[in-house]
Amino acid sequence: MEDEVKKPLNFIEEIVESNIRDGINDGRIQTRFPPEPNGYLHIGHAKAICMDFGIAQKYNGVCNLRFDDTNPTKEDVEYVDSIQEDIKWLGFQWANVYYASDYFQKLWDLAENLIKQGKAYVDEQSAEEIAKQKGTPTEAGKESPFRNRPIEENIALFHKMNSGEIAEGSMVLRAKIDMASSNMHFRDPIMYRIITSHPHHRTGTKWKAYPMYDYAHGQSDYFEGVTHSICTLEFVVHRPLYDWFIDQFANSAYRPHQYEFNRLNITYTVMSKRKMLQLVQEGLVAGWDDPRMPTICGLRRRGYTPEAIKNFITKIGYTKYEGTIDISMLEAAAREDLKPRATRVCAIFDPIKLIITNYSEGKSEPLTTENNPDDENAGTREITFSRELYIERGDFMEDAPKDFYRLTPNGREVRLKSAYIIQCTECIKNEAGEIIEIHCTYDPTSKSGTEGGNRKVKSTINWVEIDSCISAEIRLYDRLFSIEDPSGSDEDFRNLLNKDSLRVIKNCKVEPYLKRAKVLDHFQFLKQGYFTVDKDSKPESLIFNRTVSLKDNWAKKE
Numbered sequence: 001m002e003d004e005v006k007k008p009l010n011f012i013e014e015i016v017e018s019n020i021r022d023g024i025n026d027g028r029i030q031t032r033f034p035p036e037p038n039g040y041l042h043i044g045h046a047k048a049i050c051m052d053f054g055i056a057q058k059y060n061g062v063c064n065l066r067f068d069d070t071n072p073t074k075e076d077v078e079y080v081d082s083i084q085e086d087i088k089w090l091g092f093q094w095a096n097v098y099y100a101s102d103y104f105q106k107l108w109d110l111a112e113n114l115i116k117q118g119k120a121y122v123d124e125q126s127a128e129e130i131a132k133q134k135g136t137p138t139e140a141g142k143e144s145p146f147r148n149r150p151i152e153e154n155i156a157l158f159h160k161m162n163s164g165e166i167a168e169g170s171m172v173l174r175a176k177i178d179m180a181s182s183n184m185h186f187r188d189p190i191m192y193r194i195i196t197s198h199p200h201h202r203t204g205t206k207w208k209a210y211p212m213y214d215y216a217h218g219q220s221d222y223f224e225g226v227t228h229s230i231c232t233l234e235f236v237v238h239r240p241l242y243d244w245f246i247d248q249f250a251n252s253a254y255r256p257h258q259y260e261f262n263r264l265n266i267t268y269t270v271m272s273k274r275k276m277l278q279l280v281q282e283g284l285v286a287g288w289d290d291p292r293m294p295t296i297c298g299l300r301r302r303g304y305t306p307e308a309i310k311n312f313i314t315k316i317g318y319t320k321y322e323g324t325i326d327i328s329m330l331e332a333a334a335r336e337d338l339k340p341r342a343t344r345v346c347a348i349f350d351p352i353k354l355i356i357t358n359y360s361e362g363k364s365e366p367l368t369t370e371n372n373p374d375d376e377n378a379g380t381r382e383i384t385f386s387r388e389l390y391i392e393r394g395d396f397m398e399d400a401p402k403d404f405y406r407l408t409p410n411g412r413e414v415r416l417k418s419a420y421i422i423q424c425t426e427c428i429k430n431e432a433g434e435i436i437e438i439h440c441t442y443d444p445t446s447k448s449g450t451e452g453g454n455r456k457v458k459s460t461i462n463w464v465e466i467d468s469c470i471s472a473e474i475r476l477y478d479r480l481f482s483i484e485d486p487s488g489s490d491e492d493f494r495n496l497l498n499k500d501s502l503r504v505i506k507n508c509k510v511e512p513y514l515k516r517a518k519v520l521d522h523f524q525f526l527k528q529g530y531f532t533v534d535k536d537s538k539p540e541s542l543i544f545n546r547t548v549s550l551k552d553n554w555a556k557k558e
């Protein structure tokens with residue numbers, strides 16, 4: 001049977017299965033997804049989400065959502081809310097929502113405990129001085145002059161750090177480990193720093209000393225009972241410190257372990273919340289959910305479904321080496337996903353009037369068209385045909401070369417999609433010499449769906465009926481950046497934006513069927529691409545976003 005074909009395990013799944021076999025942590029599986037609420041989630045996070053929630057789902061474990069909110073200068077409830085919305089939209093559900101800030105007291109107590117053991121001290125040097133003493137991987141660091149102050153003094157200063165009397169940056173708490181360690185992270189890492197400039201989004205002004213990631217993250221894992229703390233490769237070098245902190249406090253056999261996979265990078269975009277925030281704040285995009293952004297909400301607005309995103313993540317997989325994924329793979333995932341979902345409709349982007357001179361004035365007739373040839377259950381619908389239509393201006397050419405198979409006044413026949421075969425007789429121009437109308441005749445015996453409908457001609461063109469069609473705004477989106485690796489360039493990434501990443505066409509003419517289109521509905525505009533109804537669209541002023549073109553035509557454009 002087809003669904004018994006087993007997918008090969010990724011390397012994290014292999015580790016998890018072997019841990020279960022060996023009864024590590026009693027065979028229990030617990031993961032967490034730990035976003036810092038300092039921005040919206042992006043597709044890189046989706047990769048981590050699929051891993052963290054996926055492992056828990058597959059191995060009957062638990063995955064919690066933990067907000068890693070230890071830096072109040074950049075964090076906000078707006079982000080907390082959007083993160084939850086996006087995870088749910090992707091189709092995952094956490095067991096509990098936790099906040100690192102819930103552990104501030106516990107973390108404080110443990111830090112104090114470490115000071116009492118003589119394993120942490122308050123350093124009054126500036127950040128610059130501390131950095132200067134760090135040494136290099138081949139050269140030992142220098143010890144701080146405050147390293148060996150008495151325990152009581154350290155305790156008193158640590159409390160002072162949290163009192164509000166001490167200026168930001170003037171003191172830090174450091175673990176006292178080894179200034180000569182070959183692992184730079186062991187050279188007396190900072191555990192606490194003072195932040196008084198911003199209240200915390202949950203704890204307000206209660207705390208002035210905030211724990212650093214390396215200390216807070218592992219301990220939060222430990223408090224919650226996490227077994228597999230999965231993160232990205234840049235944390236490999238932090239792992240020994242993660243383990244060191246756990247060893248200082250663990251009082252049972254249970255241990256959380258950190259595992260790392262390659263982070264997602266994609267060409268022609270950026271994958272950093274800091275950079276995305278800059279784009280938003282400087283008005284270079286229309287917000288976090290601008291359809292050009294690689295954010296989950298941007299991709300959703302663009303027309304990506306949760307399935308398209310998850311299929312993409314499955315396809316690219318998880319490895320232990322860094323790399324960059326070609327954005328055309330993401331776009332291909334959208335096409336593949338929308339093909340069976342999207343109803344085929346006619347949308348005329350650059351309309352020109354077509355008059356069928358041998359069709360009676362005032363007459364109209366219903367015709368039948370297919371909703372989706374890639375979905376056998378999609379059925380058909382009725383469209384209205386009459387004497388006056390709109391077609392695409394580009395489907396007509398007055399002096400056409402031999403290989404132009406669409407409309408031209410040379411007697412060549414063309415089929416109107418799901419309708420009749422026509423033949424152009426003349427084109428009408430205004431005083432300026434611009435074509436304003438195309439005249440043609442139709443063959444009444446050639447109706448699609450009848451015997452005469454089988455008559456083959458070289459080309460089929462799209463049309464909408466003038467009386468019944470409706471206007472719409474079409475937003476043609478393209479890649480956000482003009483070069484493959486905007487983060488790797490010497491040039492500021494903001495100067496590398498693709499100037500043609502958004503083209504708006506107003507007054508397109510679309511089938512009246514689209515009156516019923518609801519926000520986030522997907523369509524294929526025949527010959528144009530896949531389009532999705534924008535969140536600002538209204539029945540009386542429709543807006544469609546191009547999710548992706550029908551073919552990958554980026555290469556041609558360069």
Ligand code: ATP
Pocket residue numbers: 033034035036037043044045047048068230231232262263264265271272273274
């Ligand atoms: P950014 O660099 O965009 O600010 P971050 O790593 O600081 O991202 P967090 O909110 O700390 O963002 O990330 C939460 C989780 O998502 C972490 O486990 C992190 O490893 C993972 N993650 C972040 N970016 C990516 C990515 N590009 N690919 C895969 N996982 C990612």
Ligand code: MG
Pocket residue numbers: 036
């Ligand atoms: Mg982070």
